[in-house]
Amino acid sequence: MPSAAKAPTAESNRSSLSQVCRLLGFPGDTAAPRGEPHFLHRRVKPGHRLVSQGEPVEALYVVSEGHFKTFVADETGHQLVLGFPTRGDLVGADALFEQRHASYSVALTEADVVVIPFKALAGLGHGTGEFEPLLYRAISREIVADHSLRSLTSTLGAEARVARFLANFAERCGSRDAPATHVTLPMTRQEIGSYLGLTLETVSRAFSALAEAGLVDVAQRELDILDPEALRVLQKVHGSADTNRAPGRRTAPAPVAATRPIRRNVTWVDMLGAAA
Amino acid sequence: MPSAAKAPTAESNRSSLSQVCRLLGFPGDTAAPRGEPHFLHRRVKPGHRLVSQGEPVEALYVVSEGHFKTFVADETGHQLVLGFPTRGDLVGADALFEQRHASYSVALTEADVVVIPFKALAGLGHGTGEFEPLLYRAISREIVADHSLRSLTSTLGAEARVARFLANFAERCGSRDAPATHVTLPMTRQEIGSYLGLTLETVSRAFSALAEAGLVDVAQRELDILDPEALRVLQKVHGSADTNRAPGRRTAPAPVAATRPIRRNVTWVDMLGAAA
DNA sequence: CGACATTTTGACGCTGGTCAATATTGGTGG
DNA sequence: CCACCAATATTGACCAGCGTCAAAATGTCG
Numbered sequence: 156m157p158s159a160a161k162a163p164t165a166e167s168n169r170s171s172l173s174q175v176c177r178l179l180g181f182p183g184d185t186a187a188p189r190g191e192p193h194f195l196h197r198r199v200k201p202g203h204r205l206v207s208q209g210e211p212v213e214a215l216y217v218v219s220e221g222h223f224k225t226f227v228a229d230e231t232g233h234q235l236v237l238g239f240p241t242r243g244d245l246v247g248a249d250a251l252f253e254q255r256h257a258s259y260s261v262a263l264t265e266a267d268v269v270v271i272p273f274k275a276l277a278g279l280g281h282g283t284g285e286f287e288p289l290l291y292r293a294i295s296r297e298i299v300a301d302h303s304l305r306s307l308t309s310t311l312g313a314e315a316r317v318a319r320f321l322a323n324f325a326e327r328c329g330s331r332d333a334p335a336t337h338v339t340l341p342m343t344r345q346e347i348g349s350y351l352g353l354t355l356e357t358v359s360r361a362f363s364a365l366a367e368a369g370l371v372d373v374a375q376r377e378l379d380i381l382d383p384e385a386l387r388v389l390q391k392v393h394g395s396a397d398t399n400r401a402p403g404r405r406t407a408p409a410p411v412a413a414t415r416p417i418r419r420n421v422t423w424v425d426m427l428g429a430a431a
Numbered sequence: 432m433p434s435a436a437k438a439p440t441a442e443s444n445r446s447s448l449s450q451v452c453r454l455l456g457f458p459g460d461t462a463a464p465r466g467e468p469h470f471l472h473r474r475v476k477p478g479h480r481l482v483s484q485g486e487p488v489e490a491l492y493v494v495s496e497g498h499f500k501t502f503v504a505d506e507t508g509h510q511l512v513l514g515f516p517t518r519g520d521l522v523g524a525d526a527l528f529e530q531r532h533a534s535y536s537v538a539l540t541e542a543d544v545v546v547i548p549f550k551a552l553a554g555l556g557h558g559t560g561e562f563e564p565l566l567y568r569a570i571s572r573e574i575v576a577d578h579s580l581r582s583l584t585s586t587l588g589a590e591a592r593v594a595r596f597l598a599n600f601a602e603r604c605g606s607r608d609a610p611a612t613h614v615t616l617p618m619t620r621q622e623i624g625s626y627l628g629l630t631l632e633t634v635s636r637a638f639s640a641l642a643e644a645g646l647v648d649v650a651q652r653e654l655d656i657l658d659p660e661a662l663r664v665l666q667k668v669h670g671s672a673d674t675n676r677a678p679g680r681r682t683a684p685a686p687v688a689a690t691r692p693i694r695r696n697v698t699w700v701d702m703l704g705a706a707a
Numbered sequence: 708c709g710a711c712a713t714t715t716t717g718a719c720g721c722t723g724g725t726c727a728a729t730a731t732t733g734g735t736g737g
Numbered sequence: 738c739c740a741c742c743a744a745t746a747t748t749g750a751c752c753a754g755c756g757t758c759a760a761a762a763t764g765t766c767g
Binding site for chain 2: 227229233235237248249250251252253257258287290291292293294295296297298299301302305306308309310349352
């Protein structure tokens with residue numbers, strides 16, 4: 156992987172507030188670029204933990220480079236993958252409640268994070284008042300992403316989940332509105348499965364199916380996105396017998412536009428009834 | 432339901448900061464109970480929306496009385512239930528990102544909420560600096576609860592999910608360490624199913640099964656908890672991918688320091704361990 | 708009382724989990 | 738340098754949990 160082979164150390168060991176803002180994806184919020192505090196960085200080697208479940212919180216982190224996986228481990232040792240934070244993502248937000256981390260975060264690749272000392276938040280450093288709204292937004296985004304994932308897993312089938320995951324991941328890898336055509340997956344099939352609520356075998360099968368459908372080209376950890384649009388739209392591939400029906404053309408089938416004229420009394424029901 | 436039939440208006444139309452703290456479950460954090468600002472309340476009738484998806488955020492809310500359901504609706508009108516906020520829960524945290532609500536919240540019963548004006552947050556009212564950490568904690572708790580739910584749905588089978596849900600719900604209904612033995616479910620089977628990632632039929636069947644097992648006594652919306660402990664412990668485990676085979680090493684006390692030479696991808700396997 | 712929403716119960720079948728065997732990669736030791 | 742081994746990935750066969758379709762019972766509201 157010739158990714159960050161360039162100038163790894165030169166990238167920075169400290170970032171200004173406005174840099175962190177941009178990193179988080181809030182370019183507009185940079186208001187006071189003056190003598191604002193600079194945040195230190197911290198490097199994490201692959202396989203090393205950034206935070207551990209139960210550990211008292213010392214800081215929050217914003218990923219600057221590399222990939223992580225965050226997961227919880229129940230008493231029996233089983234683990235559930237909660238996400239794969241990468242550049243621009245906040246790590247450790249679940250620790251603000253109870254001042255203890257509620258999950259593990261380990262680096263999957265060589266990684267670099269911006270350290271946001273907990274003091275800067277709890278110590279009510281009003282000098283840093285500029286980035287409090289920023290934190291709110293970042294944490295809130297965690298929640299939104301979480302809900303989005305729940306929606307994904309409870310709505311789509313296995314193949315569609317994997318497809319969306321790949322599209323999403325590739326999108327987040329390509330740094331600036333560059334969907335990224337080729338990526339090296341930093342996580343195992345099992346981790347993907349845990350994240351999506353599937354088993355590793357099902358993930359593997361989904362990969363094969365997507366490859367056979369011509370949407371991607373996957374070999375082990377190497378992934379080529381051939382049809383990003385189809386990946387994102389896909390609802391079902393489900394081709395065991397008639398996979399090659401229309402080669403080259405694969406668009407989503409017409410969805411059900413069932414908006415039944417349900418009438419009940421009050422306002423909320425309009426959307427309540429539609430369920431199914 | 433003769434619940435809040437008593438003195439509905441008398442309960443309060445404004446709350447002090449410390450009262451909100453207690454309501455949120457952070458009794459210790461009440462620091463400046465002096466001339467602190469008082470927050471107005473707002474009543475919501477069953478079936479009425481507290482917030483709507485896409486709507487610009489005007490305030491956050493803390494439920495004081497009653498039950499809500501929060502859900503997202505995709506383009507086709509299908510809805511996914513995200514939670515059933517009740518007394519002490521924060522509503523609207525997902526709106527801090529992008530200043531627009533990312534979900535609907537409708538009252539399932541007669542309800543009463545504390546209104547926390549958005550201004551009090553964005554306007555960086557440092558006069559209210561006391562409750563900023565509080566908000567952080569409350570929002571963070573949302574995330575933790577979310578993860579907990581994901582863990583639940585991806586590890587347990589249908590019956591176990593429903594069992595845990597009922598135990599959980601009854602627990603949250605009984606106000607003070609009172610597990611609550613009888614509750615009136617404010618939501619439909621379908622809503623429960625959406626919340627747990629099941630269909631309404633499966634939920635209904637699970638209810639019947641739990642009743643037949645003598646754990647609960649359920650008739651329509653009326654629910655009696657007969658064996659709270661069994662409900663919480665019940666595990667029909669059917670899902671999880673990893674089976675812990677390696678009986679030897681379970682604890683991964685390996686500190687953040689370099690444990691061993693990292694070959695490509697390994698080393699964190701100590702806790703990934705047993706994974707397969 | 709009649710229409711509709713919600714719930715219950717049954718039968719059937721598909722998706723995806725489980726078990727199992729093999730292939731491939733990459734690191735280690737002789 | 739090559740054989741060996743562990744971890745990961747792929748693929749197949751089997752089957753069961755739960756979604757789907759369907760119908761009937763019960764409750765609710767106008």
